[in-house]
Amino acid sequence: MTSPAIRKPRVLVIAEAANPEWVSVPLVGWSLANALREVADVHIVTQIRNRDAILRAGLIEGRDFTAIDSEKLAEPMWKLAEKLRMGEGKGWTTIQAINAISYVYFERLIWKQFGPAIRRGDYDLVHRVTPLSPTISSSIAGKCRRVGVPFVMGPLNGGVPWPKGFDAERRREKEWLSYIRSAYKLLPGRTATARNASAIIVGSQHTASEMPAKCARKLVYIPENAIDPERFSLQAAPANGPLRASFVGRLVPYKGPDMLLEAAAPLLRDRRMTIEMIGDGPMGDDLKAMARDQGIDHAVTFHGWMDHKDVQSVLASTQVLSFPSIREFGGGVVLEAMALGVVPLIVDYAGPGELVVPGVGVKVPCGTRAGIVADFRAELEKMAADPAALWPMGQAARDRVHALLTWDRKARQVLEVYDWVLGKRPDRPVFF
Missing domain, CATH: 3.40.50.2000 (Glycogen Phosphorylase B;)
Incomplete structure (x- = not known):
């Protein structure tokens, strides 16, 4: 019965x-x-x-x-x-x-x-x-x-x-x-x-x-x-060459794209790192001028706005989401990166700070602007010295998202x- x-x-x-x-x-x-x-x-x-x-x-x-x-x-x-x-x-x-x-x-x-x-x-x-x-x-x-x-x-x-x-x-x-x-x-x-x-x-x-x-x-x-696994179905590839980083978000002050370029400038200038910038906003022209003035424009690609379904193709080509936003409620882009096996480097505050637990990403304290820039630079230096070390962390991030989120x-x-x-x-x- x-x-x-x-x-x-x-x-x-x-x-x-x-x-x-x-x-x-x-x-x-x-x-x-x-x-x-x-x-x-x-x-x-x-x-x-x-x-x-x-x-x-x-x-x-x-x-x-x-x-x-x-x-x-x-x-x-x-x-x-x-x-x-x-x-x-x-x-x-x-x-x-x-x-x-x-x-x-x-x-x-x-x-x-x-x-x-x-x-x-x-x-x-x-x-x-x-x-x-x-x-x-x-x-x-x-x-x-x-x-x-x-x-x-x-x-x-x-x-x-x-x-x-x-x-x-x-x-x-x-x-x-x-x-x-x-x-x-x-x-x-x-x-x-x-x-x-x-x-x-x-x-x-x-x-x-x-x-x-x-x-x-x-x-x-x-x-x-x-995340929707069908929307974010790709998987980041293991490191091969310089550190590949990404930024996804509106180009506005609180998301910190200028802090990222300032922090990464020495690595970008020395060709130890590249950045894929996805998003548009009022800071766009100033950021491009900043890249030219700092002599790092050869290592930064500004993609502008992209349809949400197309973001993963660029994001999955990188190893780290470098995202120094200081005021995120939910931090959806952090989960999207983790779902692809891309390691998040974020400010330990609000939504992203709660999503990134030990072993799946890297957090820096939410201090002053100068402090965040210095901390991001130090973490990027470590990552650029050994990009291959990011692979197991990225896989742990991917596993956590698919199991819980x-x-x-x-x-x-x-x-x-x-x-x-x-x-x-x-x-x-x-x-x-």
């Missing part, structure tokens, strides 16, 4: 930002929401701007997902945010503050359409995947609690403080609101949302430290980012959270 099949939990996944064709938060939202479809009976609720990309990905509207049209408020709010941010790619704290206003309307429309089904018990639980920001509250959390349906949110991540000594970079990024960001903790919606949630998945230890102390028993740490694995970790809030397991799951 065969045992009855175990029914998958029925989950309404709220992912306001979820787009398989974009990067950053929308890609995180899409990747996790889509991966959850393998372990749960999922219906995704997203914003209308993501509709066409999700259809192209093969999902069926109405059956697999619903696109909520909140553009009546979202579009003017986005235009206002673009004006207030004072520059392309700047003022992200301002963007989040404006988005918080339009998100209230988005949730109102969700409840209008799905509230009756939630009250009927058509869903075992509701999971808000995005927004990732812990500053944006949820009215649906309280409504779910009142009708006895568990509400899960996360991975929450963001708001990493600017390190001391980098105030100039902070101002160049137009992060004026970051000086008063902690005021969000006084908002009544923040406390109510945390109180009404059955579980809160935190994407970083910093975010965990910012949550109300009374909610500590609800927190489950799962890093924000993961793929989207499929993350979906199974979240399923354990679902089981916990639904009473199918007695203890809170711990993964890291």
